[in-house]
Amino acid sequence: MRKVYHRIIQIAGIVITVEADDVAYGDLAEVTTSRGTSLAQVIRLQDSKVFLQVFAGSRGISTNDQVRFLGHPMRVSSSENLLGRIFTGSGRPRDHRPMLEDQLVEIGGPSVNPARRIVPKNMIRTGIPMIDVFNTLVESQKLPIFSVAGEPYNQLLARIAMQAEVDVIILGGMGLKHDDYLFFRNTLDEHGALSRSVMFVHTASDPVVECLLVPDMCLAVAEKYALDGKRVLVLLTDMTNFADAMKEIAITMEQIPSNRGYPGDLYSQLASRYEKAVDFEGAGSITILAVTTMPGDDVTHPIPDNTGYITEGQFYLRNGRIEPFGSLSRLKQQVNSDTRSDHRTIMDTMIRFYADYKETLEKQSMGFQMSSWDDKLLKYGELFETRMMDLSVNIPLEEALDLGWKTMKECFDRTESGIKTDLLNQYWPKD
Amino acid sequence: MQDANTGKIVGVNGNMLTVEFDTSVTQNEVAYALLGEHRLKSEVIRVRGNRADLQVFEDTRGLKVGDRVEFTGQLLSVELGPGLLTQVYDGLQNPLNDLAEKSGFFLQRGVYLPALNYERKWSFTPLAKVGDRISGGDWLGWVPEGIFKHYIMAPFGLGGAWEVVKAAPAGDYLISDVMFQLKNEKGELRDVTMVQQWPVKIAINAYREKLLPEETLITQMRSIDTFFPVAVGGTFCTPGPFGAGKTVLQHALSQFAEADIVIIAACGERAGEVVEILREFPHLSDPRTGKTLMDRSIIICNTSSMPVAAREASVYTAVTLAEYYREMGLKCLLLADSTSRWAQALREMSGRLEEIPGEEAFPAYLESLIAGFYERAGLVRLNNGETGSVTIGGSVSPAGGNFEEPVTQSTLKVVGAFLGLSRERSDARRYPAIHPLDSWSKYLSVAAPEKLDFARNLLRRGNEVNQMMKVIGEEGTHINDFVIYLKSEFLDYVYLQQNTFDKVDGACSKERQIYVFDKVSAILRAKFDFDDKDQAHRYFLELRQMFIDWNYAEFESEEFNRLEQAVDEKLKEHTHA
């Protein structure tokens, strides 16, 4: 039995301090108060002082409460028994079923040796032209949906998850609304996917530290499954709450903030999670789709900004549509050369025309005279929006490409397309 | 001995340890924290009284107060010798392929392997003989490393005058074999092997003088070589918001730049991007040598989820390796992606040290560290009269894409060329997204100055017309102005833009650039007469189309000539004779 300490010498924010020896950095302790028991983690050692971050917060802790060190860092069960189960951020069951303690793995484990990574090669088909044609999603990609409150980002996340061919879905909810939690659960259930899903859910009313644990819990489990050969899709919503939890904790710990109150290691913290996305040679893979709601719809805000620097592209979800500008899948070129020979060209050309259309719209709104070229663009833009951008469109990639040629043909002459002649000969629709 | 250099942990805060010691420690010396059978590499970064603060290059989980720390007395160093090329190292020069063999998928902490192969034999040819007087950096012999003569050099730190007293004959040797014995005036003897250690944070300065970088480093990227050139031995930076194309640009440079040695420092960025290089380079051939690109490359890979302190070290490791090959008279190109991540690593550590923060919480000494890093670039004349160079290109990832931030600003003060990538251009898929109006370079272009000035001026005026058209509309714009705008767009599309991923267009040789730029210049200068703007617009679209096809044709091929003729024909349509 490990030693129990009864003298808490300092309580500040969510951090308590005890005097103890033989305690390892990163280890867990159990803090027992009159209100119950909470886990706490060693976040600093200084001489004989041990600083502990209490998961449930420090409210109600008294100086003579009991602290018992567990002798190991945070762990999570990684067995198959997790499938179909729902947990809190610290791994307690949310579904009134038993606690799971088999095949425990440490969370936040070491990173994959870059020399053992492979170049991703499998397209994930979603049936959404804005994704499949223009910003192809790739197995083992890490990709956030940049959006704002009120947009149907959770619906989009769920739709992609249901359509993607993966073995396991792991949902990490951070500051998730109860309704959204139910939405995910019901969607998974309706599609018969609940039994191949695991959920770690932190809701807005749960302690803030548990919010921080969610991605690590999800990814530790995902890693284990992937090593066992499973293709795992991890959904994280909303990473903005995760970052805000970090900020809150950093401020209570009096760390010097770097940018708008966020800690200087925001980038490294986010990266260490997102970089868990991987394709293991000879085993499975982890793909991460996350939601990042942009405070003030501002992409230069530190959270989306740092995220964009880490992830392999992003989807902008605005007005219920995936925006062609700014949205980007950086891995698309790994797969879109093997789909169809016109894929890349359609992708580039249609976006360029759509950009020109936007400019024309601007001119039109300022009351300028429209040239015949402008008229073509106006026609094109509207067709593009209904045929490609509307999220209700659900067609396979090949059909979408054909539709692309058809649309361009309806609007432009072949010489105006800027497309290499040999491709035009092959694909430009004949009369 | 044992007691003299050990200490005891008294504090752990993230990756910072506070260690109490009894005797003495040296600032920046390497120490190992002992965790069970693991030895966690660390570096002394501050000393106060009998306590030292150490940054640990590993996860510190599991360390306890009272755990032992061994000081080595050595500054953080790299091993220099034959066999560095083709290697993939982490920020501390751990060979990642060997680590993978030993530990599998994951990077296990506390596992360090030799950077060089101590079992392989190299075929050695001596240059120095007994009786020769030598000093640090002198070429004593060489071994073939791929296509290069890898010179075995007198240790760079060799002070004073030395004489060769023993020399090994030609033959096959291990890098640890003693090849020479040197003696100085005081009669001290020193053995020289093929390997030497050098502390990464100190520049190798075994050369006669630093020269002014004048020669253009051909990158085969039109907008760089023609508009914003880089010099051999110069420095440049590529700041840009996320997704603007910094990494794609660096990868293109690493493939196509006409350097002998390319060192890629993947510093705190995505692991996946390095993997692309690792998997591709061994298969891509270098047209200038016929060997693979890997044969001229070294990759330093300390990606964003790898330990932050090692990230800080990684750029120094990289530049030290570059300096080493420079000492052999080679042209080395160091590409660091991204220097902002290095700066952030400094910021994290500064925060833990509770130093007084500067702007955006970066340490106050950020600027001098950045300057010091770029200062390690240069064209040098070696002691033997040969020249060698280190060219440094760093990408910068400014917060919010706003260049008014400490890392970008500090970098701009010291580099010779600024290739600013813009969100506006990358959103419009105008790649490379180097902004043609904001960027600048102090180095020499491959194009003739008057043509360049004309083109630059046209870009500026085209932009003005475009801005004006947004206010007064196309119909209010005079056709002459409109044609200027069309010309500037033409220049952008057919010359500034370049398809990095195309086999032909991706790499545009110096000769081709000069040739094509002449043609473009002629078009920019030509006087056209059009009936109306629609006609002008259509004409330039068609011309652009033909020109792009031309760009995709192999230089001086039949196809190339045929397409050129077509362009010439097209030109006659609306120009005055």
Ligand SMILES: Nc1ncnc2c1ncn2[C@@H]1O[C@H](COP(=O)(O)OP(=O)(O)OP(=O)(O)O)[C@@H](O)[C@H]1O
């Ligand atoms: N020259 C180019 N040609 C075609 N596409 C490009 C080019 N440059 C960039 N892109 C596109 O933009 C994406 C992002 O480019 P890149 O990874 O180089 O951005 P970055 O500036 O390094 O971003 P970050 O700061 O986030 O690392 C690429 O995946 C590619 O899709």
Ligand SMILES: [Mg+2]
């Ligand atoms: Mg990049």
